[in-house]
Amino acid sequence: MPLQVYSTLTRKKEPFHKRPGEPVSMYVCGPTVYKPSHIGHMVGPVIFDTVKRYLTHLGYQVTWVVNITDVDDKLIKAAKEQNTTVPALAARMTDDYYGCLKALNVTGIDHFPKATEHVGGMLAMIGGLIDKGYAYPAGGDVYFDVSKDADYGKLCNRDPEQLEAGSRIEVSDRKRNPGDFALWKGAKPGEPAEVQFDSPWGKGRPGWHIECSAMATKLLGDTLDIHGGGLDLQFPHHENELAQSESATGKDFARVWMHNGLLKMKSGKMAGSIGNVLNVADALKLVGGDVLRFFILQTHYRSPIDLGDWEPGAGIPTGIESAKAAFETFTRFAERVGRVTGTPFAELPALTGPAGAATLTLSNADAARRFGEHMDDDFNTGGAVGVLYELVRRLNRLADEKKLDDPAAAAAPAKAEFREGAVLVRDLAGILGLTLAAPAATLGGGDELVSGLMQLLIDLRANLRAEAKGAAKDNPLKKALFDQTDLIRARLGALGVTLEDRPTGTTWRVG
Incomplete structure (x- = not known):
């Protein structure tokens, strides 16, 4: 069409x-x-x-x-x-x-x-x-x-x-x-x-x-x-x-x-004349620019965009909060691409036009086709975002089933298919203007002191786990050591920090 x-x-x-x-x-x-x-x-x-x-x-x-x-x-x-x-x-x-x-x-x-x-x-x-x-x-x-x-x-x-x-x-x-x-x-x-x-x-x-x-x-x-x-x-x-x-x-x-279409809220219209506006500068203190863009593009452009519940000074609107949660699927995938392929997501090579797209595997080619159909239908970004989400979910399943996070277990054909799909995700996200990059603080790159302290806790927890695994079953310290590792995870979780244990090591994120 x-x-x-x-x-x-x-x-x-x-x-x-x-x-x-x-x-x-x-x-x-x-x-x-x-x-x-x-x-x-x-x-x-x-x-x-x-x-x-x-x-x-x-x-x-x-x-x-x-x-x-x-x-x-x-x-x-x-x-x-x-x-x-x-x-x-x-x-x-x-x-x-x-x-x-x-x-x-x-x-x-x-x-x-x-x-x-x-x-x-x-x-x-x-x-x-x-x-x-x-x-x-x-x-x-x-x-x-x-x-x-x-x-x-x-x-x-x-x-x-x-x-x-x-x-x-x-x-x-x-x-x-x-x-x-x-x-x-x-x-x-x-x-x-x-x-x-x-x-x-x-x-x-x-x-x-x-x-x-x-x-x-x-x-x-x-x-x-x-x-x-x-x-x-x-x-x-x-x-x-x-x-x-x-x-x-x-x-x-x-x-x-x-x-x-215009923004709408549960409480009515957002308008400067009635003082209920959320300035972009204030919103960016709560979520990244990618999330705000994603929030807007989830809806077809001719439809109203629903901010949900929000009052001035009340933090982030529920509509943007939901978009932030959904967008984490993409940022986590982008991080996973770096671990699996050894290439940062942002540095993946682009497909070279129709010739490059023609070489895609059947499932990836189908995703590219459906993305284009939505965009050809009056720039339906909501439908295009849906296709991108389905593509990322399928690639995550492939990575789980083929154990692609473990370099020793990953099979070359599956890894190549995953990499091809990741390149397609990057290209399609780029058409929507989405970088899929997590905020620097989420990756630990925004504050050298915080990054260092987090790495110290991760190393300490890893040492405790190693000692616990090496202890005999009847050693009373075994449970105590594992309890300490659980305490570190729980206390960090209460602060909004999530630890993720992988074959290649432990990573952390805010949220």
């Missing part, structure tokens, strides 16, 4: 309109950088980073743009409350956003245009819309006239009156129609000079919607292959973006509109 993608505009899945090898342009709306990034801000980047990874895997040449809104009413208000400047606040929050992307292995974004760097293009687009009769100046502001756009509302499949009734629309007595939206906002008394730009209509700043239209068309052309963003942006942002872009260029703005 060829790649099928659902578009909000057509409300159906259709074969992707490009062929492998051809260029693909993708624009995804980025953040307004006035506060730290919370978990919800990472949903879109993780999803579309995975989309790009899979398209690249198929052979497409993808260019992906994510904008940074660094001038906006929210920024002005937040900067004033924090007694700082808009540029300083925007720079600090942009760095926070970049750090969060890095932590979740979002690496595919090619351009991060900032609104303040593209004001000239916005002014040109606004002037063109005025010249064509789609927009009008009004007392220093400029508005888009929705009545002049015959198919306004087509993205939401509603007429303008329905859209007005179901949303919060900015009120102004300067508008011709209630649904008209600002392309340019005239400067207001008391606003800082750094948010005021010169224009033919007086000093002011661009409206939110025109920013994306100008930046997207500047960097990717008049017609995008994919336009993405959260479902909450469908109206008014994307509807208005579409209307002004197509009115300006006379061309389709985007061939495919992809909208990802």
Whole structure:
């Protein structure tokens, strides 16, 4: 089955309109950088980073743009409350956003245009819309006239009156129609000079919607292959973006509109406006970036993502806790690969395209095929994760049955099959952007003192076990020695440290 993608505009899945090898342009709306990034801000980047990874895997040449809104009413208000400047606040929050992307292995974004760097293009687009009769100046502001756009509302499949009734629309007595939206906002008394730009209509700043239209068309052309963003942006942002872009260029703005589902909690919606947000920086203190990415990708991108039970300050949400427990299956497998093959999981060689995949054993080839079928079905990462989990379970059974952890007992054919499967796991996980690496502390590599103390306890326990095994059955010390080894395991377990005895020695992990 060829790649099928659902578009909000057509409300159906259709074969992707490009062929492998051809260029693909993708624009995804980025953040307004006035506060730290919370978990919800990472949903879109993780999803579309995975989309790009899979398209690249198929052979497409993808260019992906994510904008940074660094001038906006929210920024002005937040900067004033924090007694700082808009540029300083925007720079600090942009760095926070970049750090969060890095932590979740979002690496595919090619351009991060900032609104303040593209004001000239916005002014040109606004002037063109005025010249064509789609927009009008009004007392220093400029508005888009929705009545002049015959198919306004087509993205939401509603007429303008329905859209007005179901949303919060900015009120102004300067508008011709209630649904008209600002392309340019005239400067207001008391606003800082750094948010005021010169224009033919007086000093002011661009409206939110025109920013994306100008930046997207500047960097990717008049017609995008994919336009993405959260479902909450469908109206008014994307509807208005579409209307002004197509009115300006006379061309389709985007061939495919992809909208990802939003985070939900048992107690309701996560939103900064009600103060119940989990910042990414705080979440990363509790779980690794791989776990957060895995949590997002467990669900099909168009469905809501369930955080479960959580209250501010209450630790990790139950949904992420469950994902963390499930993800340990993968991190333990990755560690096992290193023990069995002698090669660290991250250093396994990749399959070399279709030629490499064609040499897979039947069971591994079937897993690769089913993974691709899920991803071809509108980027169904939830199904793809399920296939990856089944593959890891099968390889673990093979390792158990053939005693692959014991170098003296491992048979070469079984070891080769396991290694091939491990390479496939690494490749498929890489398409999802998952490294399967355990946090450094789990492996004992993050703190030299902790690692040394743990090794001391492991050596002490090993000596006690050796003495106990060597003692005669009637020696009263035999049971006492074994009791001490059990005590060490139990006390470490109470601290959250698990010991695992293997033919090659004892390892430890947190959790």
